[in-house]
Amino acid sequence: MNRSRVTLALAVLLVGVAAGTVLTAVFGREGESAAGEAGPGLFRTEHIVFRSLKRGPDQGRIAYVPPDAARSRVLAGPRCLRVAAEAGRAVCLRDGGVPGRPYEIVRLNDRLKEAGDEPLAGVPSRARVAPDGRHFASTVFVSGHNYISLGFSTETMVYDGKNGRPLANLEHFTFLVNGVKDGSVDRNVWGVTFAADSNVFFATVAVSGRTYLARGDLSRRTLTALRENAECPSLSPDQTRVVYKKRVSETSQDAWRFYAFDLRNGREWPLGETRSVDDQVAWLDGERVMYAVPKSGEGRTTADIWTAPLDGGKPRLLIPDADSPTLVGTDL
Known part of the structure; x- marks a missing residue:
């Protein structure tokens, strides 16, 4: 040669x-992308933003995929214990990493870069961003660690979406049941879902051993009970339906079942997911929701994201080794 x-x-x-x-x-x-931040089009095209639970050095980081989850996940942003995204904003509930600040909520921009943070009063549980991005909310456990524990206590805060400033502690709102002000001192509020205008929201309110689906009004500082036994609601894109979990058993193994509720006529019906799932669903489109189902194996506990239709059809696996999903880049 x-x-x-x-x-x-x-x-x-x-x-x-x-x-x-x-x-x-x-x-x-x-096959995972190791990109350090999201591309500029993340919030201008449809993506599911979630927490990746694949084992390895990136476990717990934010990731995203197209709505059909047909392509490999792209890693972007920090590690989180809970993540939510909407309208060009995202929030990450995570370990604080410094003495005296065990947990914090971090604001992220449309490239999932950190833009500010605030301390949290307890263990992260839920997070939501309003459809217009004006507000976001967090729920933490001040005591206890899940919603079936005896004596658990929560704190749910609403923040300004632009600067991250805390605006309201929902436990301080006036709570109305059948038009009468409830004066219970053992109140807990959790699982916020915002309406399109950011002022109206829905949440769970627990008082005197009962849980309620409540309609909240930020400007009036009120929570109004709509029905009993409804937790962790998620409002549909067209603002007409809510999916929540109902307590169907006192045992932790089969405590919950997902139900849909039509706000227009009061009709309620079960979804096809029959496993007991302790999660706040997110909407994948106008007729399907998605949620995380824990799994155990190889000495560890992780989760997969599943999706189920509102018509009672069979659920299916959507994204393995993942949790905390929300859909961004569209008004559905």
Whole structure:
């Protein structure tokens, strides 16, 4: 082989090695993108934003995929214990990492870059961003660690979406049941879902051993009970239906069942998901919701994201090794 052919062969080899290195760096060993931040189009096209639970150094980081989850997830943003996104904003509930600040809520911009943070009073549980981005909410456990524990206590805060400033503690709102002010001192509020205007929202209110689906009004500082035994609501894109979990058993193994409720006529019906799932669903489109189902194996506990239609149809796996999903980039 003459010198020119050797040189050509060596050049081809080097290009191949370089290309392989780039592909490994971008997609990793399991086809995940290792991008450090989201592209500028993340909130202008449809994506599911969620928390990736694949084992490895990136476990717990924010990730995103198209709504059909057909392509590999892209990693972007920090590690979180809960994440929610909407309208060009996202929030991340995470470990504080400094003494005296065990947990915090972090605001993220449309490239999932950190824009500010506030301390949290307890263990992160729920988060939601309003459809117009004007407000966001967090729920934490001040005591206890789940919604079936005896004596648990929550704190739910609403924040200004632009600057992250705390606006309201929902436990301080006036709570009305059948038009009468409730004066219970053991009140807990959790699981906010915002209406399109950001002022109206729905949440769970628990008093005297009972839970209620309540309609909230930020400007009036009121919570109005709509019905009993409804927790962690999620309002549909067309503002007409709510999906929540109902307590159907006192045992933790089969405590919950997802139900849909039509706000226009009061009709309620069960979804096809029969497993007991302790999560706040998010809407995948106008007729399907998505949620995380815990799984155990290999000495660890993780979760998969499933989706179920409102018509009672069979649920299906959507994104493995993931939780805390929300859909961004569309008004549905």
